[in-house]
Amino acid sequence: xxxxxxxxxxxxxxxxxRAERNDDERKGLTLISAPFFYALxxxxxxxxxxxxxxxxxxxxxxxxxxFTLENYRVALTxxxxxxxxxxxxxxxxxxxxxxxxxxxxxxxxxxxxxxxxKGLLLFLVTLPFWTSYLxxxxxxxxxxxxxxxxxxxxxxxxxxxEPIASxxxxxxxxxxxxxHCWVAFAILPIFVTLEKIDRLLLEAxxxxxxxxxxxxxxxxxxxxxxxxxxxxxxxxxxxxxxxVTPRLVGxxxxxxxxxxxxxxxxxxxNWPLGAALSVVTMASVALMSGLVVVVIRALVRLAR
Amino acid sequence: xxxxxxxxxxxxxxxxxxxxxxxxxxxxxxxVFAFNNSAVPAFPLAGFTTKWFGTLAGTVPIHQAAWNSLxxxxxxxxxxxxxxxxxxxxATRYAFRGKQMIKGVIMAPLILPEIIVAVSLLIMMxxxxxxxxxxxxxxxxxxxxxxxxxxxxxxxxxGFDRSLEEASTDLGExxxxxxxxxxxxxxxxxxxxxxxxxxTVSFDEFILAFFLGGTSPTLPVYMFAQLRFAAKLxxxxxxxxxxxVVSILLLIVAETYRHRAERRVKFEGN
Numbered sequence: 001x002x003x004x005x006x007x008x009x010x011x012x013x014x015x016x017x018r019a020e021r022n023d024d025e026r027k028g029l030t031l032i033s034a035p036f037f038y039a040l041x042x043x044x045x046x047x048x049x050x051x052x053x054x055x056x057x058x059x060x061x062x063x064x065x066x067f068t069l070e071n072y073r074v075a076l077t078x079x080x081x082x083x084x085x086x087x088x089x090x091x092x093x094x095x096x097x098x099x100x101x102x103x104x105x106x107x108x109x110x111x112x113x114x115x116x117x118k119g120l121l122l123f124l125v126t127l128p129f130w131t132s133y134l135x136x137x138x139x140x141x142x143x144x145x146x147x148x149x150x151x152x153x154x155x156x157x158x159x160x161x162e163p164i165a166s167x168x169x170x171x172x173x174x175x176x177x178x179x180h181c182w183v184a185f186a187i188l189p190i191f192v193t194l195e196k197i198d199r200l201l202l203e204a205x206x207x208x209x210x211x212x213x214x215x216x217x218x219x220x221x222x223x224x225x226x227x228x229x230x231x232x233x234x235x236x237x238x239x240x241x242x243x244v245t246p247r248l249v250g251x252x253x254x255x256x257x258x259x260x261x262x263x264x265x266x267x268x269x270n271w272p273l274g275a276a277l278s279v280v281t282m283a284s285v286a287l288m289s290g291l292v293v294v295v296i297r298a299l300v301r302l303a304r
Numbered sequence: 305x306x307x308x309x310x311x312x313x314x315x316x317x318x319x320x321x322x323x324x325x326x327x328x329x330x331x332x333x334x335x336v337f338a339f340n341n342s343a344v345p346a347f348p349l350a351g352f353t354t355k356w357f358g359t360l361a362g363t364v365p366i367h368q369a370a371w372n373s374l375x376x377x378x379x380x381x382x383x384x385x386x387x388x389x390x391x392x393x394x395a396t397r398y399a400f401r402g403k404q405m406i407k408g409v410i411m412a413p414l415i416l417p418e419i420i421v422a423v424s425l426l427i428m429m430x431x432x433x434x435x436x437x438x439x440x441x442x443x444x445x446x447x448x449x450x451x452x453x454x455x456x457x458x459x460x461x462x463g464f465d466r467s468l469e470e471a472s473t474d475l476g477e478x479x480x481x482x483x484x485x486x487x488x489x490x491x492x493x494x495x496x497x498x499x500x501x502x503x504t505v506s507f508d509e510f511i512l513a514f515f516l517g518g519t520s521p522t523l524p525v526y527m528f529a530q531l532r533f534a535a536k537l538x539x540x541x542x543x544x545x546x547x548x549v550v551s552i553l554l555l556i557v558a559e560t561y562r563h564r565a566e567r568r569v570k571f572e573g574n
Contacts, residue, residue, distance in 0.1 A: 021399065024398040024399050024400060025398070025399070025400040025401065026400075027394075027397075027398050028394045028397070028398030028399065028400035028403070029394075029400050029402075031390045031391075031393055031394035031398070032390060032391055032394040032395075032400075032403075032406055034387060034390055035387040035388070035390050035391045035410055035450065036406050036409065036410060038387060038446070038447070038450075039409050039410045039412070039447065039450070040409065042425065042428075042443060042444070042446075042447045043409065043412060043413060043421065043424070043447060044409060045428065046421075046424030046425050046427060046428040047420070047424045049424065049427055049428055049431065050420070050423060050424045050427060053427060102323070102326075105316060105319050105320075105323075106319070106320055106323045108316065109316040109317065109319065109320045110320075113313055113316065113317070119563065121320075123559050124324070125323075125324075125327065127552065127555060128327050128328065128331055130501070130504055130505065130508075130551065130555050131331065131504075131508060131547075131548055131551045131552060131555075132508035132510075132524060132544070132547055132548065132551065133508060133509075133510060134508070134510045134524045134527060134528060135331065135334060135508075135527075135544045135547065135548060136330065136331060138334065138527075138531070138540070138544065139330040139331055139333055139334050140330060142333060142334070142337065142345045142541075143330060143333065147344060147346055148345070148346065149333055149337075149345060149346060149347060152346040152347040152348075153347040156347050156348045180326070180327070180330060183327070184327065212312060233415070234414075234415055237415050237416070237417060238415060238416070238417050238418065239417075240417055241417025241418065241419040241420055242417070242418075242419075243418075243419050243511060244510060244511070244528075248531070258417070258419040261419055261423060262419065262423075265423060265426060265515075271427065274423065275423075275427070278419070278420050278423055278424075281417065281420070282416075282417070282420060285417070
């Protein structure tokens with residue numbers, strides 16, 4: 001390529017870097033395009049079509065495509081749906097807070113005292129999360145039932161004479177079951193942020209005279225706030241739309257919005273209303289998540 | 305000072321133990337009652353039996369449902385791992401615009417309420433005139449399992465040393481040869497781990513299978529339907545025990561491979 005007399009100049013570093021970056025860009029996008037299109041076709045488009053359906057009307061077996069907000073009026077003003085939505089939000093918030101409170105000390109224990117067994121402990125804690133969700137809910141139906149494991153165990157131990165009826169078929173049963181199902185999932189983000197805390201900071205705080213409690217409140221807790229927020233969100237958002245738990249342990253007092261959505265796609269066969277209920281559920285859980293983030297950030301600022 | 309720390313540690317350890325009990329006892333009860341010689345799951349226990357497991361062997365619909373689950377889970381594991389490899393490789397190896405947005409869309413099923421995902425897919429599939437079957441279930445499961453596969457694979461691919469591939473290219477390997485003989489063997493443990501995790505998640509998944517399965521039930525859908533009949537409960541518990549044992553074994557193997565993947569990348573990479 002180089003003729004005699006010409007000087008071969010290496011491409012300067014910035015040019016080479018730019019070429020490399022373009023090459024990276026092309027290769028990266030090519031690689032990720034197949035899974036991206038898969039997710040677009042099976043997730044983004046379907047979700048958009050749910051949003052579209054929410055503005056249409058069901059006419060017996062056909063759908064009327066003229067734009068209407070009627071489904072939203074029904075979804076937001078019908079007392080039944082209002083009640084189900086508020087209950088679902090309340091349950092998911094309670095479950096979120098309960099799982100964080102249960103998970104935090106465990107994550108703390110693994111991070112600070114796990115030693116060489118950190119990996120093993122994390123695995124043991126998350127293992128049940130990966131096993132059948134249906135079976136974990138079923139186990140609570142067996143425990144909480146009127147003639148269930150807890151009541152019969154307490155009776156044969158002579159602690160109670162009559163079975164306690166209020167254990168199952170209400171929203172508390174749903175909260176306990178969901179908290180048990182999701183607690184393992186909440187540990188991970190908290191653990192990750194605890195791991196990132198520089199242990200020297202803690203020594204510094206101790207040297208400067210902070211006791212263990214102050215040190216926890218002023219350093220560890222604020223520094224792990226992002227983990228707490230992620231844990232809250234990854235528990236709250238999925239649980240608001242839980243279907244099986246209310247079906248199996250909720251009874252009529254514990255049914256949630258997902259049960260109403262399902263019936264619009266099943267027996268009631270009113271897709272547009274079901275779609276509007278889905279959109280309202282997503283929007284309200286997004287709103288609640290936003291509020292939770294704002295509140296926790298404010299608390300962290302206060303703690304500092 | 306040291307005293308309070310020691311006390312704090314003691315309480316935390318006690319808490320950790322209680323936490324583990326809370327986590328495992330309910331699940332363990334399923335297996336306890338599966339071996340209990342009584343038609344209702346209640347205390348005191350009525351003696352040991354394996355007869356509920358015997359009924360499993362003789363119930364044809366269970367075999368059908370198990371076969372359905374197996375087919376779906378095998379397909380899902382393969383597809384979500386192949387797609388997951390693309391994402392994990394692109395995410396750990398290349399910088400490109402829109403990376404966070406694209407990853408966000410792909411990972412979304414992990415945090416969206418599952419009922420929303422199920423309802424959206426149901427609407428689209430029925431609108432497209434597709435018949436609900438195991439194929440539609442598998443399509444949904446790939447979407448649902450992909451984020452799990454990606455998490456496992458990214459952990460294994462992260463920290464992978466590029467210079468090994470460069471060395472291979474410099475020594476005259478083709479791009480494909482480098483991938484086949486250098487990249488793939490290094491990534492094998494996390495690939496196996498992803499296959500096992502996706503298989504387990506698909507095998508245990510209920511909501512999507514319930515909405516998209518039409519008349520072909522997977523095992524969880526079959527079990528859910530049986531819950532309406534109180535007399536069938538012990539058999540369901542026996543079936544549940546088998547599923548739990550298989551899931552836990554698969555997950556332990558997956559974890560071993562994941563662990564090995566991380567160690568291998570760290571050891572050979574650096």
